Amino acid sequence: MDDKTLVAAAFEAREHAYTPYSHWAVGAALLTSDGTVYGGCNIENAAYTPSNCAERTAFFRALYDGHRSFEAIAVVGGPEGQEAPDFCAPCGVCRQVMREFCSLDDFRIILGRSDGQMRTYTLRELLPESFGPENLA
Numbered sequence: 001m002d003d004k005t006l007v008a009a010a011f012e013a014r015e016h017a018y019t020p021y022s023h024w025a026v027g028a029a030l031l032t033s034d035g036t037v038y039g040g041c042n043i044e045n046a047a048y049t050p051s052n053c054a055e056r057t058a059f060f061r062a063l064y065d066g067h068r069s070f071e072a073i074a075v076v077g078g079p080e081g082q083e084a085p086d087f088c089a090p091c092g093v094c095r096q097v098m099r100e101f102c103s104l105d106d107f108r109i110i111l112g113r114s115d116g117q118m119r120t121y122t123l124r125e126l127l128p129e130s131f132g133p134e135n136l137a
Contacts, residue, residue, distance in 0.1 A: 003120065007074040011084075018044055020044060025042065028054035032069060033071055072107065072109070073110070074111075087119055090109065098123055104122065108122060
């Protein structure tokens with residue numbers, strides 16, 4: 001799957017966001033190693049801390065289905081009901097979830113905007129000096 005198609009899937013996932021408080025809708029599309037794509041959206045809660053980001057929603061859906069090998073994730077976000085004019089990078093918690101399951105140097109994080117521009121990073125670029133499962137061995 002090419003990056004443009006994955007970003008389009010993230011935009012579709014964004015349409016499912018539940019954002020009555022921040023009004024900031026985020027969509028993610030996670031590509032597994034076997035080519036399966038899992039969409040995720042952010043889901044807010046009045047108590048805030050039970051809220052869940054789009055990226056983690058996509059990961060948790062894939063993990064539930066037994067996937068443990070991932071290639072890339074596309075992330076898009078912006079004001080609810082509007083275009084996404086800026087790049088929307090994953091938060092620190094989402095980056096740490098990615099770190100649990102993904103290669104620092106091979107896993108790609110693709111940020112997209114409504115105008116079609118994209119930026120691609122490795123997990124190591126977005127989470128330098130990270131802490132992972134091997135640190136507990």
